[in-house]
Amino acid sequence: MSRPWRVAVVGGGIAGLAAAVRLRDRAPAGTEITVYEQSGALGGKLRTGELAGQPVEFGAESFLMRDPAGGESAAVTLIRRLGLAERIVHPTVGQAALAVDGGLRPVPGGTLVGVPGDLERVATVAKPAADADRDGGRPLLGPDEDVAVGTLVRARLGDEVVDRLVDPMLGGVYAGRADDLSLVTTMPALARAARVEHTLTGAVRAAQAAAPRAPGAPVFGTLAGGLSTLVEAAATASGATIRLHAAVRELAPIAHGWRLTVGPTRDPELVEADAVVLALPARPAARLLAPIAAEVATTIGGLDYASVALVTLALPDPELPALSGFLVPATEGLLIKASTFFTTKWGHLARPDGIALVRASVGRYGDETSLHLADADLVATVHRELSGVLGVALPAPLASHVQRWGGALPQYAPGHGDRVAAARTALRAAHPTLVLAGAGLDGVGIPVCVRSGETAAGEIIEALGGSGS
Template identity: 85%
Template sequence: MRQPWRIAVIGGGITGLAAAVRLRDRAPAGTEITVYEQSGALGGKLRTGELLGQPVEFGAESFLMRDPATGGDSAAVTLAHRLGLADDIVHPTVGQAALAVDGGLHPIPGGTLMGVPGDLAKVAAVASPAADADRDGGRPLLGADSDVAVGALVRPRFGDQVVDRLVDPLLGGVYAGRADDLSLVTTMPALARAARVEHTLTAAVRAAQAASARTAQAAAGTGGPARPIFGTVAGGLSRLVEAAATASGATIRRDAAVRELTPGADGWRLTIGPTRDPELVEADAVVLAVPARPTARLLADVAPEVAATVGDLDYASVALITLALPEPALPALSGFLVPATEGLLIKASTFFTTKWGHLARPDGIALVRASVGRYGEETSLQLTDDDLVATVHRELSAVLGTPLPPPVATHVQRWGGALPQYAPGHLDRLAATRAALHASHPTLALAGAGHDGVGIPVCVRSGETAAEQIIEALEGSGQ
């Protein structure tokens, strides 16, 4: 076996860094790991900035504490333990969020699964469900190998208002997409599993909720306190990024754009940097942890059919506008979601210093963040930063029913092509392309949100799985 291995990780987001940490933990001593990041900053959509001298997230703000499939720690929590950050995980102090409907704020009803209710009576305050449409048709709602858009399942049985006022804003808060476009299997796998057994949507929601509760109880045991749903790292999620980069022991190459990926008899050649003066680097294996379109460009000559499938994935762009407001009158909520039917630019807002008690300021300044941008509405992001700030401030005041004080500081973070839009059948298509790629090039692994789903735990697990594939391939090759 040739030693040491040389492994390239293309992409310095949390996926690529998680892959690098797993490679360091599992690969033979002396393995050379290099992370190539085309920008000047690591972390991808994890970016902690500063406003008025205080850390604030300009990207993702938190992660799930529990793995929905096992009930145990999520991959993000496990990584935090590995990096020595477990004691720095903090949780929201206010968890109740609201919906902005009909000009007012209404608490998001309990007992729903990403907005899909298990008890229609509980959502009556914000939506009028269809009457008697959720009938037992004598067969499961979803075929064994089928996938549909979330809206295609929910609208006929619960009606338009449930989708438009509940499901759409909750999905939109995570994916910036629409229920009528997004894959049920990818975005709501627990409901998809239940829908392959149950004959009504109400029964499917309840079955999925019961299965989740059993999994959580089995993992936690009995009699213990309820586990918080979300967590973050005190001081900002960039601490997770920095700790992963350090723990990986990898050589970190910032501002290093990989332009070409060429297979050879004994591994891979990476072409890095400008066309006029390229740098050529040899590697035994590659983890490709960048979004779908750059992945497709690098695979165009390596595996054209795989590249075509991967490159079909579309993305939504968003902007996050943070306002520092002096002593505003804010409700005791973590924030609110806005259905697209309300006609507002804002699709969600978080009252940061209310939601996260560790961020509360003694001077009474509140940090409020708003998210702008839905899939297919990219023109809304063509406003200048000043216009975005002014519009967000005006709409926040309207939703809260009181004029907010002028902000003393602001920040606008634009994320172009940030959130993948998973069409029905996404997971099956990607499984087939991965299998084809592995058969022809086992030392090349794909990872990231464009393949496996959004959220920090999913991205961490994706990177770790890719690292395991690479180790297995190199061990099997006898290198």
């Protein structure tokens, strides 16, 4: 007797929810989808809160509008699918700054995550090495080569370009160091160009030309009302059964699929499914994989993460520059690594009463002792450092919020992509109805996570044969 498919999605972040929506759209009618989320809320690092009576993001604040090929990003496509396109808003102020030598300097244009395509344009912030970027007569990278971003840029352009430009740009996204992060994973377009071009500046220009942006076209977007509206809409559109406070503790293969052990040890619930999407951070995924695919678990579980804290202040009538925010090189010795002037950057959040929302990010990979400070001490330190960088005494905050994200940002060492591809190949061969998704494997950012979840859903549909059984 035929019956509907039963698919379990383990992890209720945006990757898991995107997988659930794709399954609902493309799996056979009647497919039963259940999303298991260990915490009490969906969305993962997408979390809209409220401060001083106004919505504000306590996690990711925006998404890229375009994909690496220049088309619409997966996030925008999903937003359209969910009927939220009219809520997309863009920054009203796009210029950011770098905090260097005790002051703010505009981030130079023409760079790719801080790597310059024109050395003259970055000279006001960082001086390239005297013999920078000479043509050596061959491509910068071999066909399958991956290196740390810092290794390549230091060798071609010198230390200042890395320390003052590339490192703070990467640190703002990954809370990591350029000297540790994979070029292929964090800057795939530049890596592709580096396999052809003989100079780094030439590779930057080639990567930019491969995905041209129309003049004035917005790079980033967010949603009026907050990114939690995306989470809520995806959960609804998926038609999935949502299980919160439902930790999946074990996975076991059975004759026609999988048995999941859900809930507390003393009172476990056993659930059967035909297929499973594991949309979890790397280490929790590895723990579930260990009994059934030990080598895959070892590979996936080897990924390290950085922890960060986001400190948001509501300030009455502060003197803020006309900037979206600023980045701080580690060489400046500040606790803050980045700051966003929310009510300046996002015009739809501007308030007639003059209250400004300012957020600062704290915590760098390998140097996270600052995160042990109490909330009140973090707030005081951030307030003091903001005043110092801006050169004005900021007013005391009317309200503040500290959001701690422990183990939030993956640190992709060189070779990450190859390791993940090999792990997925091995898992597919042994267990085709168990598929991995999420930032730990495919990269950070909402579009990448959406695409990861959608790809996993497609693999599940293919593995189950494209129709119910």
